[in-house]
Amino acid sequence: MLRSLLLAALALGAPAVAQTSAPADDLPTPAPTEREIWATFTDEAPRIDGHLDELLWRRVEPVRLFTQVWPDTGAPATEETEAYVAYDHDNLYVAFRMLDSEPHLIRAKNLERGGRNDRDDHAYIGLDTYRDGRNAYLFEMNALGTQDDATITDEGLTIDSFSWDAVFRSETVIDETGWTMEVAIPFRQLRFPEGDDLAFGLMLSRTINRKNERVLWPEIGLDRGSSFAALATVSQYGVLRGLKGIRRGRNLEIKPYGITGAQQTRPDLGLPDTEAEVTADAGVDIKYGISSNLTMDLTVNTDFAQVEADNVQINLSRFGLFFPEKREFFLERSGLFEHGNARSTQTFFSRRIGLTEDILAGARVTGQVGPFSGGVLNIETGPGMGDLFGTQSTNNTVARLRTDVLPRATVGGIVTNLQTSDRFNRAAGVDGQVRFGANSLVDAWATQVWDSDPDLNSAAGHALVQLATDEVGANVAFTSVGSTYAPALGFVRRQDMRRVAGGAFYRPLVSIPGLPIVRRLAIQTEGAYITGQDGEVQTTELGAEVRADLYRRDVVGLSVNRQFERLEVPFAIREDEIVAPGDYAFVQAGLQGETDSSRPLFASGGVATGGFFGGTRTDLGVNAGWRQSQHLVLEGGLNHSVIDLGNGSFSATVASLSALTAFSRTLFGRTLVQYDNFSQELQANVRLDWIHTPGSDLFVVFNTAYGLEDDADPFDPRRTLSFRDRVAIVKLTYLVLI
Incomplete structure (x- = not known):
């Protein structure tokens, strides 16, 4: 392919x-x-x-x-x-x-x-x-x-x-x-x-x-x-x-890379540290302007070692977490391949590609010809270059096409295919959108999945009508997701549902006597009614929020949410905290605020409290930063939840500290340190980037992880941290324009 x-x-x-x-x-x-x-x-x-x-x-x-x-x-x-x-x-x-x-x-x-x-x-x-x-x-x-x-x-x-x-x-x-x-x-x-x-x-x-x-x-x-x-x-x-008289040039960019690194891992805390494993590799990215309208990108033996680390998340829900794509090859022109509901029911989600296997080679063609725009993406993944197009490699293909049918209307389609020697998973979808007025639209899509296991054949679809100006608006939407809907190259947060949702907002520009700093108020409400494909109620949601936008980018808001959940099976928040099947209704209220982040000192935070699956839950989130100068920016964050399900309370905590150090517009580094009390792991990611010539970089990356001994108290000053993993990487790229 x-x-x-x-x-x-x-x-x-x-x-x-x-x-x-x-x-x-x-x-x-x-x-x-x-x-x-x-x-x-x-x-x-x-x-x-x-x-x-x-x-x-x-x-x-x-x-x-x-x-x-x-x-x-x-x-x-x-x-x-x-x-x-x-x-x-x-x-x-x-x-x-x-x-x-x-x-x-x-x-x-x-x-x-x-x-x-x-x-x-x-x-x-x-x-x-x-x-x-x-x-x-x-x-x-x-x-x-x-x-x-x-x-x-x-x-x-x-x-x-x-x-x-x-x-x-x-x-x-x-x-x-x-x-x-x-x-x-x-x-x-x-x-x-x-x-x-x-x-x-x-x-x-x-x-x-x-x-x-x-x-x-x-x-x-x-x-x-x-x-x-x-x-x-x-x-x-x-x-x-x-x-x-514009000269388009030959439109050929070649960007080879070389990489070397060492990794040391201690998989079992009861064993001594392993020897450091040193590796070296090389690859190349090529961009070719096929014509004035079409661009082809090629990648061979791709490596994303320089990509920044994910932010740690603790899952306190019964559905999967979403981690955004951060790899440059997939992010560039990613908007062309969007189909479905973002971060919820996506027909294509590039992060599925290359997380468990190496990206051996790939190609992408994108462009626009007349009213048609879109692209084709084809990636071969596998255990190593020796198996390129072999029996152990996997082919990942996506094709997307959209066309303008009216001045503000588009229709399109998407096809995805994951193919191995003994399995396939294919999806085909259509979508359309019509914009009118200031900010009004009608949007719809549908996708069908075919799998080598016929029990996994399923479909999903969505329709939205929104009538809005900059000041007032309302919307209603319907989403249906099959009980086994799982496009292998997509992201599905929740299967087996029919969701009817709606909302309205009113956000006038205001001038309040005695409060000259308030520029706009936003009052909005939204709700959802979710059943399974069998028609049985699963979830209902109703929420309202009042927010004030101030002249200087400060924001303050108050929210109230009521939620009903019917659990057919238990789910685990953590290993020893199980939520039993049953019907649960609870209300939570929250207060949020944010200051202008362009000031030397800035902060954001929020607090929410209320019921949670038959118990109580209180969330506290604080982020603060200091822009010391052009050369140093420090930011820290703490998200802390206290949950009591009737068997005693427990907490879920994520703490982070980041430092941006910039020596010039071509030499800068970022350090991110994170800790969460579920994994009891302290992680550090240090990333230095030197843009030695335009479009060309030298990356130096160091990742390390330490963990607490089992059952250790993270607040005990006598606690010990044990080494778990460390990686050091140097990657050099050089852009050649022809």
Whole structure:
């Protein structure tokens, strides 16, 4: 399968090369309007140093029409912003001059690429290269020039969207008038239609962090509910015109890696430490632009040793936990493969691939041709490269296709297949979505699974209707999951259910006498009625929440939830705490709060208490951090639950401490230390990243775990920690652009 995919992709031919004609760089460019900008051509590339002293920027008519999306939607920006757009045959250039009446208050501390730029003054550039009003590239830079980037899929933007790593240049200067920035985005990093005269959708954004103010060009309102979601409202982007003679390049990126490491394990605390096992390996990732619309990614002998550790979770429910994907190969363009209900009933969940076996080789083709977009993913996993395509290897295949049928409507389908020498599991699904009004939609999907064991053949489906504006809305949904529904490449939290759910919200912008700090109130309620496929009631849920959003990104909220659970079989919270079958009804109330995390000191926390399966439960969660400087950020967290099921109380505790140490924009490290009292294990993950050239890294990773002796009291100062496992890894990558 993998070899066939590679041959088919290569047969599509080499990328087309656009003509290199361009307007003379001394011709005047039309002035910007509220929704349109004309890019200025230059045959002399500007120096990307943050100083806007080149003649080019004096020739470009800047955009000044920035308006607030938050906190005062539609109002003029409180600080003047100018943006300049130019290009040559190879790069798009964007420069910002961001004036500030109090430049000494500009927040600029993050040096970690892909880190928390949202805690600083920062800017975004959004590019809808196909002008489909749905999908876009997003480039983010803070006031130190620290970069991040994302891909927007179907006007959706999540934390996972920021896994894309583009190679582009950005530099900034903070001075007595504010800060300036220059950005160069290579056209080879983008995909766009054929043609010599192009127009892109464009969005420009600036955030003045201390004021919690986000301004945009063009004007985009709060229709999607938040100023962050407004960045992804691609259908409302302006237009960038005048792009001619773009050179697409050969679009070939080769990224080999070499890795070496040592592991020492003590599987039984009664045995002496084992000898350290030293290993070395190598592999390669290749990205090839098959055409202007299609990209192929290849990976051979893939290794994800540099991926950050998972956050420890303790499961106090009877359903499985969700651990998000963190591997770059799967996260890039992951939005194209989404199908089903996120974190609940996903037809495809990439984390299923390669967790128990090595990833031996893989290929992915993604792209957009006219109204069609999607991709094909094929991964071979197994015990080692010696068994590639052998009897012990496993083939994992996913194909996804979506097409626009109306300006704001899509339909699509997905197919997944897990195949071994003696087993298969296949799933096929369809989905569709229609958006209308400000934030209203109809969304539906259905998936059927076929397994080599016919008893596992089953289906699931979902339908949602939502009517909403930025201020008021309501929704109703129905979900059905078969009793044996289990796509092998998917994630299913709960089988055997029919769920009817609904909710409503009211979140007006307010001005409360005596409370000028409150900007918006949010009042919402939701409920669910869940039965098995036999119609017998399993769960009912009803909850309400009141939340106040303050001007400076502080939040406080109060919630109340009532839950009914009917247990047909017992389940274990831990080995000696069993919840017996029966009917349980209980109510919990909680209070939550969060301060602005861009301040030097910040915190969040919550407390909830009430009933729990015939007993009581109290939860306390606290997280706090200190941004000491550009070079050090410390954060700590504690989640502590006290549960009493009638046989005496017990606790579930997870504690963590993280430290981000950044020496520059190219050298930074992160340390995460975690402890939980269920496993009684202390874990530490230390990860150092040196970006020695753009797109190329040297990773040094050290993981270690220690455990308490059996029945030891974790609060006894005489307790002893015993070594369980330690791993040290060095990984070097180098990006070659051809």
